[in-house]
Amino acid sequence: MNPFPVVLSLLNRNRVTLIFFVVLITFAVGLGIAITTQERAVRQGSARAADKFDLVIGSPGSPFDLVLASVYARPAAMGLVDGEMLARIMAEDSIDFAAPIAFGDSASGYPIMGTTPQFVEHLSGGIEEGRLFTSAYEAVLGANVRLDLGQHLHAAHDGFDSEEMLHEGTIEVVGRMARTHSAWDNVVVVPVEQVWGSHGLPTGHAPGDERIGPPFVTDQLPGVPAIVVKPATVPAAYGLRNAYRTDATQAIFPAEILVQLYALLGDARAIMSFLALATQVLVVAAILSGVMIILQLYRTRFAVLRALGATAGYVFLVAWSYVALLILAGAVLGLGLGAGVSWAVSGYLEAQSGIAIPVTISWQEVQLVLMLIGAGAALAVLPAVAIYRQPVVEGLR
Amino acid sequence: MLHLEAIEHRFEGRSAGAPPALDIPSLSMKAGRLTVIRGPSGSGKTTLLYVLSGLVRPTSGQVRWDSVDIAGLGEGARDRWRRRNAGVVFQNFNLIEEMSPLGNVTLAAYFSAFTDSHVRARGRSLLEQFGVPDEARHVSSYSRGEQQRVALARALVFDPPILFADEPTASLDEANSAELCQSFKRLASEGRTVVAVSHDPLLIEAADAVVRLDHGRVVERELVA
Numbered sequence: 001m002n003p004f005p006v007v008l009s010l011l012n013r014n015r016v017t018l019i020f021f022v023v024l025i026t027f028a029v030g031l032g033i034a035i036t037t038q039e040r041a042v043r044q045g046s047a048r049a050a051d052k053f054d055l056v057i058g059s060p061g062s063p064f065d066l067v068l069a070s071v072y073a074r075p076a077a078m079g080l081v082d083g084e085m086l087a088r089i090m091a092e093d094s095i096d097f098a099a100p101i102a103f104g105d106s107a108s109g110y111p112i113m114g115t116t117p118q119f120v121e122h123l124s125g126g127i128e129e130g131r132l133f134t135s136a137y138e139a140v141l142g143a144n145v146r147l148d149l150g151q152h153l154h155a156a157h158d159g160f161d162s163e164e165m166l167h168e169g170t171i172e173v174v175g176r177m178a179r180t181h182s183a184w185d186n187v188v189v190v191p192v193e194q195v196w197g198s199h200g201l202p203t204g205h206a207p208g209d210e211r212i213g214p215p216f217v218t219d220q221l222p223g224v225p226a227i228v229v230k231p232a233t234v235p236a237a238y239g240l241r242n243a244y245r246t247d248a249t250q251a252i253f254p255a256e257i258l259v260q261l262y263a264l265l266g267d268a269r270a271i272m273s274f275l276a277l278a279t280q281v282l283v284v285a286a287i288l289s290g291v292m293i294i295l296q297l298y299r300t301r302f303a304v305l306r307a308l309g310a311t312a313g314y315v316f317l318v319a320w321s322y323v324a325l326l327i328l329a330g331a332v333l334g335l336g337l338g339a340g341v342s343w344a345v346s347g348y349l350e351a352q353s354g355i356a357i358p359v360t361i362s363w364q365e366v367q368l369v370l371m372l373i374g375a376g377a378a379l380a381v382l383p384a385v386a387i388y389r390q391p392v393v394e395g396l397r
Numbered sequence: 398m399l400h401l402e403a404i405e406h407r408f409e410g411r412s413a414g415a416p417p418a419l420d421i422p423s424l425s426m427k428a429g430r431l432t433v434i435r436g437p438s439g440s441g442k443t444t445l446l447y448v449l450s451g452l453v454r455p456t457s458g459q460v461r462w463d464s465v466d467i468a469g470l471g472e473g474a475r476d477r478w479r480r481r482n483a484g485v486v487f488q489n490f491n492l493i494e495e496m497s498p499l500g501n502v503t504l505a506a507y508f509s510a511f512t513d514s515h516v517r518a519r520g521r522s523l524l525e526q527f528g529v530p531d532e533a534r535h536v537s538s539y540s541r542g543e544q545q546r547v548a549l550a551r552a553l554v555f556d557p558p559i560l561f562a563d564e565p566t567a568s569l570d571e572a573n574s575a576e577l578c579q580s581f582k583r584l585a586s587e588g589r590t591v592v593a594v595s596h597d598p599l600l601i602e603a604a605d606a607v608v609r610l611d612h613g614r615v616v617e618r619e620l621v622a
Contacts, residue, residue, distance in 0.1 A: 309480025
């Protein structure tokens, strides 16, 4: 028995209506796929963006602000860790390095992040174009920053580049970092000495000393809002976190913050996934009602098939295949649409944040689509049974 | 030979006291004859055709084809019997408009045990025989006369010994009606049992036997030949 030639002839009729049905299913499935893939992509992307920030130390306050400002380059008003504490942290035996992070200024609309050459090397793995800064008046760009090498920038204090808020002097762009897939791809990175100096603070070195980076002179060290620490070992990381959770400092693994955010995201995802699935089932149910009406228009055709000798089973198979094919087409197209939308959203978010948001279709999405196809195939039995039970003679009248 | 014995048929839902839709003590339709069933509207012509073809199981009685009592078969067995033994032609042709003539003629191959290539060869031969061009375009673009000939070819694709037709000339012009009558005569002369419900004087004139029904009863039998 081959139902498909008859099914195709049925699909050929009412094409516009059927395309509309398939589009509805496609959008319903696409919505669900986009939600689940995007949630996972954001989770993976944000975790990868924090990879190079093992331990962040700042002054007591909101740990979320500390992580957002230092890891995700979202500057916030924060207290400072004083210079003496910075020197003590940098002198710890159990670390590979500690890098001060200073922020709050901007240039040509891009946030300025001040740090050490060592941290730039650690974060980006190297300079892709030009060279690393060697003086307090030089800068390197993140991979997404649309400025040119050789350009001279004016640092502004307020993030709006207002003329009255400009710091004195200019900063020359001398290089561009390799892509980090983090928020730092969207920032201008300068030596921390540039930030200190432009605010009239000591630069961590003896007066007249133009060097940048450690070692610093303790009594010349101003405060910083954040310090990124690369512990030498995992036990050392936990030791340092405990040691710097004091009245004067807070020490955070960015992963701790992300876990809390993901728990929130996870709850939201569970709710949205449920709503998306419910939407899909409702759409399929609504479409089945429409299909049942359309199939009633074909009852003469089914009756003729019976009159020509087709069994009731064959007619059932034709009606079932007809409905199941519509749902299958919508579900498969929805998988493609959902992935496409998710990729587009990721591209937009990546351009906005600099954080790579990798979209992947996992078994979870395939399961979602298979569940819908399974439910659709089961529900398709209803119109098929209605056709199956229809008296032949009624259809021939 | 198709033979009806003590047939009574009542529609479901009608009151028990109402007269039956069909009440035929005995009626035979011989092979090699074109039998036309005529009668006023509501006389039971189409119901009789459905009973003869196994589409409707009578309330009581027998419909015999050789040694088989069609009325005693289950629904699936009647479907199989019809597929092997009968072709049906409808008043409005009831072709699948989105298919080509050949697609329509070979339609039954999709739900039968016949091989597709065998059925297609037979379908092409029938279309040629009835003068219908075998083209890929939809059958709805063909003339009404051609569409009815496609419907006739579809009914004959498995070379059945019985042909049923329900008002086959009702939507044809005179020339096409005359041509179809000739085809029916020829098919009967080849040894088939051809049974048609019709008011068409052309078809009645061409018939070998005429059965007139009124209120579900046979009121006149006329053997023309």
